[in-house]
Amino acid sequence: MPAELTATQALGLWHRVALEQVRRDAHDLSLRQISILLHIYLVPPPHTVRGLAATLGVTKPVITRALDTMGTLQLVDRARDPDDRRNVIIKRTVAGALYLDKLGDLIRTEARRTTA
Helix, strand or coil: CCCCCCHHHHHHHHHHHHHHHHHHCCCCCCHHHHHHHHHHHHCCCCEEHHHHHHHHCCCHHHHHHHHHHHHHCCCEEEEECCCCCCCEEEEECHHHHHHHHHHHHHHHHHHHHHHC
16 A cells, blocks of 8 residues: 655655656656646547647647647647547557656656655
8 A cells, every 4th residue: 555645745756756857858848738648648538639628627729739849749649530620639659658657657766765
């Protein structure tokens, strides 16, 4: 069973993970971009710009800007919905899966240091 963290320990964990991400990674994603990426990979598809905007409580242009950055980094891909050309479907990529896998490993490593 995972150890319970105090609020200060949890914030320290988040701080160390964020610092290590900045030090190691060429992908300097915002909290919003990370939230979108996690949603795309942790919640079963399909994902659309409209759906992400509704889930996160932001506008479609906000999602589009975040996806533009993540698309450039090849963390996600976009395609028009063949059934409804107004919808844009967000697709997972191998690069995005690897990015989140490394992030998950980093979180686990730093969490072990917190609870050790």
